[in-house]
Amino acid sequence: MPHxxxxxxxxxxxxxxxxxxxxxxxxxxxxxxxxxxxVMLDPRDRKxxxxxxRQWHLGPTVFRSLDGGATxxxxxxxxxxxxxxxRERAVDHVFWLTPGHASxxxxxxxxxxxxxxxxxxxxxxxxxxxxxxxxxxxxxKWVGSDKDQTPDGGKLHSIIVDAKDPKRLYLSMSGxxxxxxxxxxxxxxxxxxxxxxDFAPPKPDGSEYExxxxxxxxxxxxxxxDRFWQQNHCGFYRMDRPSEKWVRVGKNMPAEIGDIGFGVxxxxxxxxTAWVFPMDxxxxxxxxxxxxxxxxxxxxxxxxxxQRQDEGFPKEQAWWTVKRQAMCADRGTPAGLYFxxxxxxxxxxxxxxxxxxxxxxxxxxxxxxxxxxxx
Amino acid sequence: MKVVIxxxxxxxxxxxxxxxxxxxxxxxxxxxxxxxFPGFRFRVIDEQDRVRQHILIFVGGxxxxxxxxxxxxxxxxxxxxxxxxx
Numbered sequence: 458m459p460h461x462x463x464x465x466x467x468x469x470x471x472x473x474x475x476x477x478x479x480x481x482x483x484x485x486x487x488x489x490x491x492x493x494x495x496v497m498l499d500p501r502d503r504k505x506x507x508x509x510x511r512q513w514h515l516g517p518t519v520f521r522s523l524d525g526g527a528t529x530x531x532x533x534x535x536x537x538x539x540x541x542x543x544r545e546r547a548v549d550h551v552f553w554l555t556p557g558h559a560s561x562x563x564x565x566x567x568x569x570x571x572x573x574x575x576x577x578x579x580x581x582x583x584x585x586x587x588x589x590x591x592x593x594x595x596x597x598k599w600v601g602s603d604k605d606q607t608p609d610g611g612k613l614h615s616i617i618v619d620a621k622d623p624k625r626l627y628l629s630m631s632g633x634x635x636x637x638x639x640x641x642x643x644x645x646x647x648x649x650x651x652x653x654x655d656f657a658p659p660k661p662d663g664s665e666y667e668x669x670x671x672x673x674x675x676x677x678x679x680x681x682x683d684r685f686w687q688q689n690h691c692g693f694y695r696m697d698r699p700s701e702k703w704v705r706v707g708k709n710m711p712a713e714i715g716d717i718g719f720g721v722x723x724x725x726x727x728x729x730t731a732w733v734f735p736m737d738x739x740x741x742x743x744x745x746x747x748x749x750x751x752x753x754x755x756x757x758x759x760x761x762x763x764q765r766q767d768e769g770f771p772k773e774q775a776w777w778t779v780k781r782q783a784m785c786a787d788r789g790t791p792a793g794l795y796f797x798x799x800x801x802x803x804x805x806x807x808x809x810x811x812x813x814x815x816x817x818x819x820x821x822x823x824x825x826x827x828x829x830x831x832x
Numbered sequence: 833m834k835v836v837i838x839x840x841x842x843x844x845x846x847x848x849x850x851x852x853x854x855x856x857x858x859x860x861x862x863x864x865x866x867x868x869f870p871g872f873r874f875r876v877i878d879e880q881d882r883v884r885q886h887i888l889i890f891v892g893g894x895x896x897x898x899x900x901x902x903x904x905x906x907x908x909x910x911x912x913x914x915x916x917x918x
Contacts (some may be wrong), residue, residue, distance in 0.1 A: 514840045514913035515875035516887040529870045537879040547878035 460827050461789055462795055463506070464803060465493040468821035470508060472526055478793055478807045481816050487526055488512075495554045495782055498829030499580070503560050509551035509567070517550045520569065521581045525831060528764040534583040534816030536567045544597065546571055550609075553782070555616040558623030568613030572600045572630050574642065580665035590628075590636075598697045599647075599668050605632040614781065615675040620682040627685075629672035635687065636668075651703035653691035673719045674781040681728035684759075688721040688781070692735060695760050706760025710735065714747055714754065714765075720784035724809075725792050729759040732766075732786075732794055732810065734779045745776040753794070754808050769806075769813035777802070782825030833861065835909040841876070842867040853909070858891060859899040861909060886915040890917065 462473040464485075470493050471485030491512045501504035506522040508529065520529040521535065521627040538546040548569045557564025567575040567584060574590040577583060590596065600611060610629045626638040627648070636651040647668040654666050658821030671690035678684040681788025683698040693707030693716040716808035724730035732755050736744045746752065752767040777798040787793040801820035806813045836855045837845050840895045845851050851868070855861035859881075866873035877889050881899050883889055892907030903909065 512840055512875070513915050514838070514884070516878060516884050518871070518875070533870070535871075535874060537874070540879050540881070542880065545880050547880050547882065 458830050460789070461831055462785070462803070462805075463498060463499065463825075463827045463829060464797060464820065464823060465496045465782075465825040466507070466801070466821040466823050467492055467517060468799075469493060469494050470526070471820060472818075473816060474802065478789060478805075479788070482662065483817050484526065485527065488520070493696065494552045495825045495827070497556065498825045499556050499565075500561060500829065501556060503830060503832040505580055507554050507565060509554055511550040511683060517548045517569070517583055519551055519554070519584065532577075532582055532584060533584075536569055536584040537572070538586060538591065541702075543557040546573065546591075546598065548573060552612045553614040553616055558618045558620070561623055562716060564623075566616045566618070568616050568628065569608035570607075570612050572611050572618070572633065574613060574628060576642070589640075589641040590639070590645055593645060599633045599636070600630060601632050601669060605669070607631050615672065617675065617677050620679070622676065627675065627677075629675045629687070631673060631690075632671040633701050634637075634670035635675060636673050645765035648696075648701060649703070649707065649774070650701055651696075652687070652689055652694060655691045674721050676721055676723050678723045678728050680724075680726050684723075684728050686721045686723060686731050688718050688733060690717070690738075690741065692716045692719070693718070693760070704760075706756070707733075708759055709756075710754060711765075712761050714752075715739070718779075719744075720779060720796070721731040722784045722786045722794060723789045725786055726790075728759070730755065730757045731760075732784070732799040734784060734796060736778065743776075744778050749774050749776050751762075751775050751777055753796075753810055753813070766806075766810035766813070768811060769815075770804075780824055782827075783823050785826050787828050787829045788830070795826055795828065797809060797826040799823065833903060833907060833909055835865065836911060837878065838911055838913045839851065840913045841872065844875070857899070858889065858896055858900060858901050858903060858909070861903060862899065877887045886913060888912040888914045 464471040469486035469489040477479045490631040495509045508520045511517045519532040519814040522529045541622045553568035555566045563580045565577045574587040615629040617627040624641045629635045636645045637648045673688045675687045685696045687694040692705045694703035710716045714807045755765045784796040791809045799822045803817040853861045853864045862873045891912040
């Protein structure tokens with residue numbers, strides 16, 4: 458069974474393939490010159506590839522391939538807000554793609570900029586807005602103003618379909634916070650208790666902000682679905698459902714490293730194990746490795762302690778940025794971890810982080826790296 | 833009418849640099865183009881009927897920002913991609 462890494466970049470898509478995780482070949486580009494924020498293989502049929510694409514001049518869309526990326530067909534109805542939307546919203550780019558529950562083949566979810574939630578029930582051919590979220594009477598408050606967005610527009614990301622319940626959805630927004638729905642997206646409530654918001658003053662009554670936080674990435678453990686991890690603009694957190702309180706386990710990171718970053722990857726089989734890539738969130742927020750010395754940090758005890766992993770990385774003067782969608786794990790034993798950098802390098806480990814090596818370099822700015830095992 | 837197609841949109845027109853379209857307004861011409869080349873319109877016009885930020889449309893040599901604008905008899909529609917930088 459081949460291992461594949463789907464690499465979405467600022468200027469197209471590449472696919473890395475290996476049968477042994479040692480020798481990798483690189484295929485591509487597809488969509489050369491086009492911004493592609495997310496590419497993902499459907500883990501249910503292991504055949505359908507969806508790609509979120511926004512050509513620089515043209516509008517946003519989603520492409521679908523059934524032949525491993527050799528040919529692509531555009532969605533007949535890409536994600537878009539209703540014509541006549543009272544807030545005059547128009548999708549600028551599709552940022553995030555999530556396959557639906559294992560029991561719902563053909564269902565996909567998409568998150569966009571500006572922040573919107575969309576659903577397909579036909580393998581990504583047609584998309585419809587989820588009105589329960591997009592048109593919620595409080596939604597305009599949740600998504601914030603122009604000052605609450607990432608530089609190229611706010612992002613709705615980290616859409617999670619609960620492995621235990623296809624109706625239970627989670628999502629995060631930068632900025633805006635994390636929200637959950639018990640009914641497939643008809644109703645929503647914030648899920649941000651315990652999360653810091655250092656960019657806002659404490660409330661006079663000491664209470665927490667309900668929303669307005671800046672989660673960078675949220676994931677559900679594939680082996681323990683009650684466990685969630687969140688890398689936030691203000692720290693790294695864990696939540697064990699049914700609790701609704703995030704615990705800042707990033708406080709256990711070395712103080713000189715801190716707990717700021719974009720991505721988080723759960724281990725494929727160990728509920729207490731996860732990886733993060735800390736970046737500098739001090740001063741002018743360079744979002745680069747602390748001191749120019751890249752390192753992944755791994756916990757094997759649910760965040761109580763962290764181990765530095767930097768074997769194979771440059772020891773100095775390496776000012777990478779790893780974006781929120783650009784880290785992923787495979788399902789191998791031992792597990793492999795892969796990440797892409799904004800300077801176009803793809804790095805990987807097949808021994809859970811004991812040593813890393815650069816698989817490919819000279820690619821464009823990498824937005825996302827996802828893993829799949831095509832049939 | 834003749835419609836001049838920029839390189840970014842020729843994937844929809846089978847590589848054609850110029851195509852023919854019918855319609856008394858820009859909206860009608862774009863609807864006809866979308867019938868001929870499915871998906872074409874949404875890459876140029878957003879869901880609120882606005883010309884996308886980095887697309888320019890000229891009708892008879894005049895910049896056109898409103899899909900309701902009429903297309904004079906014999907006028908050419910010229911679509912351009914307009915974005916600088918890397």
